[in-house]
Amino acid sequence: MKIQELNHVAIHVSDVEKSIRFYHEVLRLEPMPRPAFTFPGAWFRLGANQELHIIGGRSEPVFAHNRGNHFALQVDDLDAWERHLDSLGAERLPRKRRPDGAWQVFLRDPDQHVIELFTPPPAK
Helix, strand or coil: CCCCCCCEEEEECCCHHHHHHHHHHHCCCEEECCCCCCCCEEEEEECCCEEEEEECCCCCCCCCCCCCCEEEEECCCHHHHHHHHHHCCCCECCCEECCCCCEEEEEECCCCCEEEEEECCCCC
């Protein structure tokens, strides 16, 4: 008996349409079909096998921090991502290097969920 993979991450948002725009336009995630639930939301593809599920109806504030609740997305070219985020005026923290050599950039979605974009440490 074993866990096979992380299938999806679900986040609760206050404005589904605003979040759809952010995740599609800013993070360039691919929308995917969603079952006809009785509550608002949207699904996005995260890489080959994972998904991000947006669930509407949030009324409480989000308390997230890069050293607390956040999720990380491995990217191919952090320089290009920083240029893209800057061209859209997306607020982000300056790039920083982890002790293992990976590079990270943190930003927040419209509900203040923290998202980390990173490139892995160099191969040894």
